[in-house]
Amino acid sequence: MSTVASSTRLEELGRSVLLHRDPTRVVVSVCNGPSCAASGAGQVIAAFRRELKRAGLADAVDVKGTCCHGFCARGPLVVVHPERTFYRQVTEKDVPEIVDTTLAGKGVVDRLLYIDPATGEKIVHEYDVPFYKRQLRILSGNNELIDPVKIEDYIALGGYSATAAVLDGMTPQQVIDELKRAGLRGRGGAGFPTWRKWQACHDEPGPQKYVICNADEGDPGAFMDRTLLEGNPHSIIEGMLIGGYAVGAREGYLYVRNEYPLALQHAAIAVRQAEELGLLGEHVLGSDYSFRLHLIRGGGAFVCGESTALVASIEGRPGEPRAKHVHLAENGLWDRPTVLNNVKTWANVPIIMGRGAGWYSQIGTETSKGTMIFSLVGKIVNTGLVEVPMGITLREMVYDIGGGIPNGRRFKAVQTGGPSGGVIPEEYLDVPVDYEQLSRLGSMMGSGGMIVMDEDTCMVDIAKYFLSFCKFESCGKCTACREGIKRMLQMLTDISEGRGREGDLERLETLANVVADASLCGLGQSAPNPVLTTLRYFRSEYEAHIREKRCPAGACRALISYEIVADKCNGCGVCRRECPEGAIGGERRVAHVIDADKCIKCGACYQACRFDAVRIGGRDHVHASCS
Amino acid sequence: MTTAAIDLAKTDAALAAYDSAEGGLVGLLQDIQAEYSYLPREALERVAQRTGLPISRIYSLATFFKAFSLEPRGRHVISVCLGTACHVRGAGVILEKIERELGVRAGHTTRDGRFTLEVVNCVGDCAVSPVCLVDGEIYAKISVTKVDTLLKRYEEP
Ligand SMILES: Cc1cc2nc3c(=O)[nH]c(=O)nc-3n(C[C@H](O)[C@H](O)[C@H](O)COP(=O)(O)O)c2cc1C
Numbered sequence A: 001m002s003t004v005a006s007s008t009r010l011e012e013l014g015r016s017v018l019l020h021r022d023p024t025r026v027v028v029s030v031c032n033g034p035s036c037a038a039s040g041a042g043q044v045i046a047a048f049r050r051e052l053k054r055a056g057l058a059d060a061v062d063v064k065g066t067c068c069h070g071f072c073a074r075g076p077l078v079v080v081h082p083e084r085t086f087y088r089q090v091t092e093k094d095v096p097e098i099v100d101t102t103l104a105g106k107g108v109v110d111r112l113l114y115i116d117p118a119t120g121e122k123i124v125h126e127y128d129v130p131f132y133k134r135q136l137r138i139l140s141g142n143n144e145l146i147d148p149v150k151i152e153d154y155i156a157l158g159g160y161s162a163t164a165a166v167l168d169g170m171t172p173q174q175v176i177d178e179l180k181r182a183g184l185r186g187r188g189g190a191g192f193p194t195w196r197k198w199q200a201c202h203d204e205p206g207p208q209k210y211v212i213c214n215a216d217e218g219d220p221g222a223f224m225d226r227t228l229l230e231g232n233p234h235s236i237i238e239g240m241l242i243g244g245y246a247v248g249a250r251e252g253y254l255y256v257r258n259e260y261p262l263a264l265q266h267a268a269i270a271v272r273q274a275e276e277l278g279l280l281g282e283h284v285l286g287s288d289y290s291f292r293l294h295l296i297r298g299g300g301a302f303v304c305g306e307s308t309a310l311v312a313s314i315e316g317r318p319g320e321p322r323a324k325h326v327h328l329a330e331n332g333l334w335d336r337p338t339v340l341n342n343v344k345t346w347a348n349v350p351i352i353m354g355r356g357a358g359w360y361s362q363i364g365t366e367t368s369k370g371t372m373i374f375s376l377v378g379k380i381v382n383t384g385l386v387e388v389p390m391g392i393t394l395r396e397m398v399y400d401i402g403g404g405i406p407n408g409r410r411f412k413a414v415q416t417g418g419p420s421g422g423v424i425p426e427e428y429l430d431v432p433v434d435y436e437q438l439s440r441l442g443s444m445m446g447s448g449g450m451i452v453m454d455e456d457t458c459m460v461d462i463a464k465y466f467l468s469f470c471k472f473e474s475c476g477k478c479t480a481c482r483e484g485i486k487r488m489l490q491m492l493t494d495i496s497e498g499r500g501r502e503g504d505l506e507r508l509e510t511l512a513n514v515v516a517d518a519s520l521c522g523l524g525q526s527a528p529n530p531v532l533t534t535l536r537y538f539r540s541e542y543e544a545h546i547r548e549k550r551c552p553a554g555a556c557r558a559l560i561s562y563e564i565v566a567d568k569c570n571g572c573g574v575c576r577r578e579c580p581e582g583a584i585g586g587e588r589r590v591a592h593v594i595d596a597d598k599c600i601k602c603g604a605c606y607q608a609c610r611f612d613a614v615r616i617g618g619r620d621h622v623h624a625s626c627s
Numbered sequence B: 001m002t003t004a005a006i007d008l009a010k011t012d013a014a015l016a017a018y019d020s021a022e023g024g025l026v027g028l029l030q031d032i033q034a035e036y037s038y039l040p041r042e043a044l045e046r047v048a049q050r051t052g053l054p055i056s057r058i059y060s061l062a063t064f065f066k067a068f069s070l071e072p073r074g075r076h077v078i079s080v081c082l083g084t085a086c087h088v089r090g091a092g093v094i095l096e097k098i099e100r101e102l103g104v105r106a107g108h109t110t111r112d113g114r115f116t117l118e119v120v121n122c123v124g125d126c127a128v129s130p131v132c133l134v135d136g137e138i139y140a141k142i143s144v145t146k147v148d149t150l151l152k153r154y155e156e157p
């Protein structure tokens, strides 16, 4: 190994980058992540460029379009560095004022500041916003400092220095030992200790081995992996580079979900730039280690997120899983020893190597180290991407970071682990989030999807939703999964449409256990989880559907009806205008009426009415906030 | 309806960039689909011929993955997200509304060839759910009431 070479090469690189950087330089970081882009961040960036030119500041201030900053609910977000002045919901029209006040002057635009709903106070700096305060953003925090198509940005933050240090001074076994001390576990689902996979592959003989990054992110309702890959692709490449060195692989595959075109684009640019700088390819940083990285586009099948199915799909075969006794560490891609890890798992590697296992293992709980990134979505005020130390409670996630439930509704449950996971009810909100605790509750950590549900969400409907997802995605290879899920779904559909019978729940449980036991891969084995957990925590809700033919949450459309309460309706006409079917009639200032034959039960009138005059028949609760 | 119109040069170009040793047969089919908006039979036959793989093998991929269509698609493709975040915020009724407006079920193309309606399980924009994509362009926080206006944007003269 030609030591010194790597670190000097990188230092030179770093110097040339930093030469052009001044830490006191003003940088306007505009979040152009998926949600902000959908609310006009692109125009905001263009406006900053235009306005800075007008103000004669084009050379003094940098404008950076970055990927997700996390606080999606309040996007588009603008952060002015180095002070980290934080503006939310910025539009094109706000830009001239920000340029004049904050960039030309040193003032703050009051009206664009975030207001803490608890105290009513205006908050100037990003780090004081409650949403960010409880987080520990070691993986995702750099997103707002990085223009993802510029490798210089990553290098300026110390990127690739972990690689240089590893290549200069550590043997592959030392890298694996460091990983073991750090206690890193897989972030893709089951939380398998990462070092064990690496060790097994390392110990296999043979010159041809592979590392694979699983960026198939199939969990519907989750976008952590997308954000990392779009926002900081080099952190993943660097993780794979180090992993390849540790296990003895000279080739890697980055398998990206087809539905993420921008992630693919950023990954492709990042790979090319890393190649140009000698960070990928022959003799990485002048050392003896060579590593090539290929990009692969998925074909849009959830089951391909399963490791053996993913391998099959790279090999150009349909993504059907193999039996679990086949270990990738021995018979992986093209039958060679292979390590496959999730995006977040890989992104943790350079951080551990850079800052040391000692530092890393202080974060988290006894069994679960480091941080976890969750996408916090559903019925929650602060939707967004959240990175927290393992061990934080669900209550802190939902209330302190998430800001609680919108529209004065009540919390009902949170769902983690996607179609393989389960729901967790209110009584367990104080449980610390780690791998063991979530499994104990019948759910799982999964890949980081966290969907919050309120009293309007029906648990039978949720179970039905996940089963229909799994039925659609089952590859059909094994009978238990293919047929069992279909029959379970049929029972749930009957229950949700008022055809449930006594004994259905017991039959459902029996079948669920058979499917879990007899399926070939994780898809079928875990598909019953949403059913089993909703049955465990919300059995009475199922019983109301079966015995009373009633949906207490007011969600199952076959069991509800919308009515206008004449006493409360003042004939304002809002519902009439909102109704997409023209099913509501009535004179102005006179109580309106819904034509049940035309009504499609979409709920538009219910959401639109400000006088609580629309009632859902069959439901349990009346909302306090509306009355 | 398609035979004469297929320009196989595009398939050949995609094949030229394909390296069987690196995997990526799925990627090759995606490149071909990007050219034609679907996978024409002629193109798949060409792939089989050039790669030496049986045509059944190519079809096993083309039918397994949801990204592929064996039929020509409409001039605009609408994908309604039915992922969990979108589901709990009412994506189901939105899909039904679009189905009724267009007179086709998900997975089909309108008779005039204007729209193909598809469903997708999460596009990673969950924070602004419910969402749908039209020709890859994202529409955030859609509602049944906004469906009409949305479709009208793609009305052709
Ligand atoms: C049906 C199914 C779908 C899966 N989807 C994903 C996925 O989208 N992303 C992922 O990282 N892991 C997924 N997994 C888990 C992988 O099989 C594998 O355990 C994981 O990627 C290993 O990486 P880790 O050790 O870093 O967690 C899935 C598993 C199953 C059974």
Ligand code: FES
Pocket (backbone or CB within 6 Å): A220, A221, A222, B081, B082, B083, B084, B085, B086, B087, B121, B122, B123, B124, B125, B126, B127, B129, B130, B131
């Ligand atoms: S669930 Fe619809 S975008 Fe994720």
